[in-house]
Every structure is written in C-alpha cells, then in structure tokens.
Amino acid sequence: MIQIKHHGAVKGVTGSCHELCLPAGGILIDCGLFQGQDAKGRSSASDLAIDFPLSHIRALVVTHVHIDHVGRIPYLLAAGFDGPIICSGPSAIMLPEILEDALKIGFTRDRQLIERFLDRIRERLVPVPYNQWHSVLSEADCSLSVRLQRAGHILGSAYVECDARSGGEAERIVFSGDLGAPHSPLLPEAVPPERADRLVIESTYGDKDHEDRATRRYRLKQVLEHALADGGTVLVPAFSIGRTQELLYEIEGLIAEFGDEAIEGEPLDDKPLTWSRLQIVVDSPLAAEFTRIYRRLKPYWDDEARALVSAGRHPLSFDQLTVINSHEDHLNAVDYLAKSHRPCVVLAGSGMCAGGRVVNYLQAMLGDARNDVLFVGYQASGTPGRDILTYGPQGGWVELDGERYDIQARVHQVGGYSAHAGQSDLLRFVEGIPEAPLEIRVVHGDADAKAAFKQVLELRFPGSKVVIPV
Missing domain, CATH: 3.60.15.10 (Ribonuclease Z/Hydroxyacylglutathione hydrolase-like)
Incomplete structure (x- = not known):
C-alpha cells in the first residue's frame, strides 16, 4: 500500500x-x-x-x-x-x-x-x-x-x-x-x-490573489517616493533568500529607469534627491551571502534577467547598494539612520520580524512618523510582523524582546512580491x-x-x- x-x-x-x-x-x-x-x-x-x-x-x-x-x-x-x-x-x-x-x-x-x-x-x-x-x-x-x-x-x-x-x-x-x-x-x-x-x-x-507585476512595481515606486520625501528610512523586513534578491532586482530597475528624476521632498546636500542618489542597504550577512550565490548561479535565472546582464546591467550589484556585515557597523547604521534625515531603504532580516537585525531597526524607528515599514512577504500568525501589519495602521503597538513599542511609522504591504x-x-x-x-x-x-x-x-x-x- x-x-x-x-x-x-x-x-x-x-x-x-x-x-x-x-x-x-x-x-x-x-x-x-x-x-x-x-x-x-x-x-x-x-x-x-x-x-x-x-x-x-x-x-x-x-x-x-x-x-x-x-x-x-x-x-x-x-x-x-x-x-x-x-x-x-x-x-x-x-x-x-x-x-x-x-x-x-x-x-x-x-x-x-x-x-x-x-x-x-x-x-x-x-x-x-x-x-x-x-x-x-x-x-x-x-x-x-x-x-x-x-x-x-x-x-x-x-x-x-x-x-x-x-x-x-x-x-x-x-x-x-x-x-x-x-x-x-x-x-x-x-x-x-x-x-x-x-x-x-x-x-x-x-x-x-496578488497584484500583477506592473501594478506591484508601480506601488513599490509610489511607496518609496512617498516615504523618502520626508527624509525617513524605508525598512523592509526581508527574507534572506528570494525576497531580498527580487527586491534588489526591482529597485535596480527603478533606478535605471528613473535615475535622474527628482523625488519630491527635502533636498539632499542642497541638491535634489534623485533615484540615482537613493541609498539601498542590505543589513544581513546571510542575505548578502545568498545574494552572492544568486549572482554565481546566473544560468538558473530567467531569460529577462540574463538579458539585462548581457546588456551590461548588474541587477544584484549596483552602485547605490551597500552591504553591512559586522554587528558594529549594523549598530552604527541603526543609530545614524534613526537620528539623521538622510533617506534610505534598508532590507534587513528576518522577514517576519521574529528576530535578526530588523528588530533593532524597528525598536529605534517605529516611534517616528518619518519612517515606513514595507512588508513584501507572508506574515505568519503569532509573529511580530503580523502584529505590525495588523495594528500599525491603527496606531497600535507591538512587543519586541519583551517590550512594547508604539507604532507611529507608516505601514505598507505590497503583496505582489510574495x-x-x-x-x-x-x-x-x-x-x-x-x-x-x-x-x-x-x-x-x-x-x-x-x-x-x-x-x-x-x-x-x-x-x-x-x-x-x-
């Protein structure tokens, strides 16, 4: 049988x-x-x-x-x-x-x-x-x-x-x-x-169902523009394998398409903030390692991605991308971004906010309305990510490491990147x-x-x- x-x-x-x-x-x-x-x-x-x-x-x-x-x-x-x-x-x-x-x-x-x-x-x-x-x-x-x-x-x-x-x-x-x-x-x-x-x-x-690719890409652009206009940090709790690499691919595409287009908001160093000046940070040693592996395994990419590489584009390794490895650099980045008004997009693990470096960012930034949290993956019941997604739009709170943190940051979800x-x-x-x-x-x-x-x-x-x- x-x-x-x-x-x-x-x-x-x-x-x-x-x-x-x-x-x-x-x-x-x-x-x-x-x-x-x-x-x-x-x-x-x-x-x-x-x-x-x-x-x-x-x-x-x-x-x-x-x-x-x-x-x-x-x-x-x-x-x-x-x-x-x-x-x-x-x-x-x-x-x-x-x-x-x-x-x-x-x-x-x-x-x-x-x-x-x-x-x-x-x-x-x-x-x-x-x-x-x-x-x-x-x-x-x-x-x-x-x-x-x-x-x-x-x-x-x-x-x-x-x-x-x-x-x-x-x-x-x-x-x-x-x-x-x-x-x-x-x-x-x-x-x-x-x-x-x-x-x-x-x-x-x-x-x-999810949004189609064109819709989700447009919504991602809207969320990033809106969030960056006030000099805040867009915090993306991202899974180390898959979502991080796909988001980098899409963000690189936005930068390539809209590079010289100004984003409304406070100037950066007395110059307009353009897409080409937008800083993208991957703060996860594991995500960084898997991004390197993804780059090594290009034969497994689809035709569109391989065509970009042939045209001289580097969708997982571009000029605006910074990778943070050491714990000391991570803590410095959290402190700097929490205090500064320099717009930045940070992809940090873990994807459901149940641990990892994203927790330090959340603890430092959830209470500031300049910041935004963008969810792009499934948030399982009982995880902090699900609580932020559920209660954040209502101005609620979330428990992280045994302490309550008020949620003043805006909360978004672009489901098409699941x-x-x-x-x-x-x-x-x-x-x-x-x-x-x-x-x-x-x-x-x-x-x-x-x-x-x-x-x-x-x-x-x-x-x-x-x-x-x-």
Missing part, C-alpha cells in the same frame, strides 16, 4: 514535513522548523525532536532551503537519519549556509561542532538536475523514483514528482513544495506536471495537469486559506477528492 503521511504544515504554514511510504521503505519531503503560532509549545530541543519512526526512511527530499522546510534537519540527523539528502543543484550549495545560520542561533556557536555537522550534511547531499529521474529504492516488486521540477519560489526551489510502484499499484504522486508567483523577477515560473494521480499542494494564499503563488496561480497549476488528480491534499496554509482553496478546487474539479489533512 502506498501511503502519504503528514508531520508538519497541516495546522499552519510552517514546519513542512511529509512522508511517502511504501512497504519496502519511504521518503520524507522536507523537514522544516515551526514558526510563529505554529511554534507555540515547541520551545525546547525535546519539543522539536523528531516524533515519528525513521528506520524505514530511505531519503530526505528537500524542495527548497527556507527554514520552515529545512530547519529540523539537525534534529532529523540527531534522531538517527543517515540517508541521502536529495535536492536541486542550487539548493545543495545553499543548504549548508542556511543550516549554519540556524545552528548559530538555535544550537551552538562552537565552530568545530558546527563544521562537523555541516560536513555530515555535505556528505549526504545528492544534487539532482531538474527534469531527471532519480531512483530511491528498487526491491522486488517495490520501487520509488523522484524527479525535481522548477517551482519558481526561490532559486533552486522544486516541486517533487514521485513514481511509486508496489505490487500491482503504480502511482504518480506530486508534492508541490512552495510554488512561486508567475512573472516573478529572476526565476522561470513553474510548469505543471504531466501527470499527478495524487497531489499535495500548498495553500499559503489559497484565499486571495514568494508564493496566489489562488489563481495555484488553480492554473492544477488545471495544467492533463488529467485532474484523483486526490488533492491541501496543506501549508492557515485554516481560512485552506478552506477557501478547498471550496474552489471542489467546484473546479468535481471528480477529484479534495482533502485537508489534520
């Missing part, structure tokens, strides 16, 4: 971990960390320990390297998993980097221990090219092969096709991972699978499968988003059984 089990991302949008089980063995699809509301009651190592059997698990397949999909890998190894970690080529490069950062924050800063762990990870990595079948097990009348296809979510992201055979059963089972929105900067969009008897699909935005597909995009992915799946499992979404998406799927695919796992 071929079974699907879920060990995460069924009660919210984090902790992704799914199991495909055959009589001769099984695989895990992702092993992610719980965050925000999903993490309540999971504060200690014992709470995060792997609580399901592993002896039959032959491999871990990683869809992409966001922490809510890979953050529990240290616990997986601690529980005894010693199989291969299958992922795309770019993900194989980035996974040790993201896990190193997670280890420093959640486990230890002992360099030797970290290196030993990362060596174990590197030994297990099996990079698999897109669109190429890879055999995981083949024993008597039982076999399982997997194939990775581009998901358009972040660099290296993939959805996973599984060709499973057991006795007389033969199924093609697809795990979507996280699907990206079409027409996102830098990455080709996902192409639906040729077949899916069963589909496990995310629903982060299963209840809503890494996730909207409802219509998700539907197009399912509709693109030549024959509708017999079963569709809706995961990785808040309760309302899953319920809304389930209802739409049932109307659109009456012959499919639509399930929300619990």
Whole structure:
C-alpha cells in the first residue's frame, strides 16, 4: 500500500514535513522548523525532536532551503537519519549556509561542532538536475523514483514528482513544495506536471490573489517616493533568500529607469534627491551571502534577467547598494539612520520580524512618523510582523524582546512580491495537469486559506477528492 503521511504544515504554514511510504521503505519531503503560532509549545530541543519512526526512511527530499522546510534537519540527523539528502543543484550549495545560520542561533556557536555537522550534511547531499529521474529504492516488486521540477519560489526551489510502484499499484504522486508567483523577477515560473494521480499542494494564499507585476512595481515606486520625501528610512523586513534578491532586482530597475528624476521632498546636500542618489542597504550577512550565490548561479535565472546582464546591467550589484556585515557597523547604521534625515531603504532580516537585525531597526524607528515599514512577504500568525501589519495602521503597538513599542511609522504591504503563488496561480497549476488528480491534499496554509482553496478546487474539479489533512 502506498501511503502519504503528514508531520508538519497541516495546522499552519510552517514546519513542512511529509512522508511517502511504501512497504519496502519511504521518503520524507522536507523537514522544516515551526514558526510563529505554529511554534507555540515547541520551545525546547525535546519539543522539536523528531516524533515519528525513521528506520524505514530511505531519503530526505528537500524542495527548497527556507527554514520552515529545512530547519529540523539537525534534529532529523540527531534522531538517527543517515540517508541521502536529495535536492536541486542550487539548493545543495545553499543548504549548508542556511543550516549554519540556524545552528548559530538555535544550537551552538562552537565552530568545530558546527563544521562537523555541516560536513555530515555535505556528505549526504545528492544534487539532482531538474527534469531527471532519480531512483530511491528498487526491491522486488517495490520501487520509488523522484524527479525535481522548477517551482519558481526561490532559486533552486522544486516541486517533487514521485513514481511509486508496489505490487500491482503504480502511482504518480506530486508534492508541490512552495510554488512561486508567475512573472516573478529572476526565476522561470513553474510548469505543471504531466501527470499527478495524487497531489499535495500548498495553500499559503489559497484565499486571495496578488497584484500583477506592473501594478506591484508601480506601488513599490509610489511607496518609496512617498516615504523618502520626508527624509525617513524605508525598512523592509526581508527574507534572506528570494525576497531580498527580487527586491534588489526591482529597485535596480527603478533606478535605471528613473535615475535622474527628482523625488519630491527635502533636498539632499542642497541638491535634489534623485533615484540615482537613493541609498539601498542590505543589513544581513546571510542575505548578502545568498545574494552572492544568486549572482554565481546566473544560468538558473530567467531569460529577462540574463538579458539585462548581457546588456551590461548588474541587477544584484549596483552602485547605490551597500552591504553591512559586522554587528558594529549594523549598530552604527541603526543609530545614524534613526537620528539623521538622510533617506534610505534598508532590507534587513528576518522577514517576519521574529528576530535578526530588523528588530533593532524597528525598536529605534517605529516611534517616528518619518519612517515606513514595507512588508513584501507572508506574515505568519503569532509573529511580530503580523502584529505590525495588523495594528500599525491603527496606531497600535507591538512587543519586541519583551517590550512594547508604539507604532507611529507608516505601514505598507505590497503583496505582489510574495514568494508564493496566489489562488489563481495555484488553480492554473492544477488545471495544467492533463488529467485532474484523483486526490488533492491541501496543506501549508492557515485554516481560512485552506478552506477557501478547498471550496474552489471542489467546484473546479468535481471528480477529484479534495482533502485537508489534520
């Protein structure tokens, strides 16, 4: 019997971990960390320990390297998993980097221990090219092969096709991972699978659609112009992988198009503030490292991005961009920008404001109406980011490091820059499968988003059984 089990991302949008089980063995699809509301009651190592059997698990397949999909890998190894970690080529490069950062924050800063762990990870990595079948097990009348296809979510992201055979059963089972929105900067969009008897699909935005690219780009320009006119800082809590690089790409495009056009407001050094004089700061060592990796992996960019490079543009490395690495420089930047009237755009981690350098900026700047907070990614329930987004427009407050901070800064959201597909995009992915799946499992979404998406799927695919796992 071929079974699907879920060990995460069924009660919210984090902790992704799914199991495909055959009589001769099984695989895990992702092993992610719980965050925000999903993490309540999971504060200690014992709470995060792997609580399901592993002896039959032959491999871990990683869809992409966001922490809510890979953050529990240290616990997986601690529980005894010693199989291969299958992922795309770019993900194989980035996974040790993201896990190193997670280890420093959640486990230890002992360099030797970290290196030993990362060596174990590197030994297990099996990079698999897109669109190429890879055999995981083949024993008597039982076999399982997997194939990775581009998901358009972040660099290296993939959805996973599984060709499973057991006795007389033969199924093609697809795990979507996280699907990206079409027409996102830098990455080709996902192409639906040729077949899916069963589909496990995310629903982060299963209840809503995003703005199109032209609209979101115009709104980004408007927000930046309005915010910079009064000499404040535009603070963008950005995820280190994906959103940071896409925003840099779009901002570089705005600078290239409107470089000599003045932004209304206070002059800068007695000269009009123009787009070409706008300072962009990336204050996140991890984001800076992944931006370097993105630049190295240009062959995985889409045609538009590669054409810009061929034309002499540098969308991830331009003159107005400054990268802050050291903690001392970070603190100096926070202090300077909080006191000065020099307009600046700061991209700082983490994306949901639950830690990282963005917290220091928020503590110093939320109380000043000159400043703006711009959200471009999903804010999970229970995170400071969700609270700022909810209560900021009402002049409310947010708790950061155990203290309350009043929100006087303006709060904006440009949803079109989400890494996730909207409802219509998700539907197009399912509709693109030549024959509708017999079963569709809706995961990785808040309760309302899953319920809304389930209802739409049932109307659109009456012959499919639509399930929300619990």
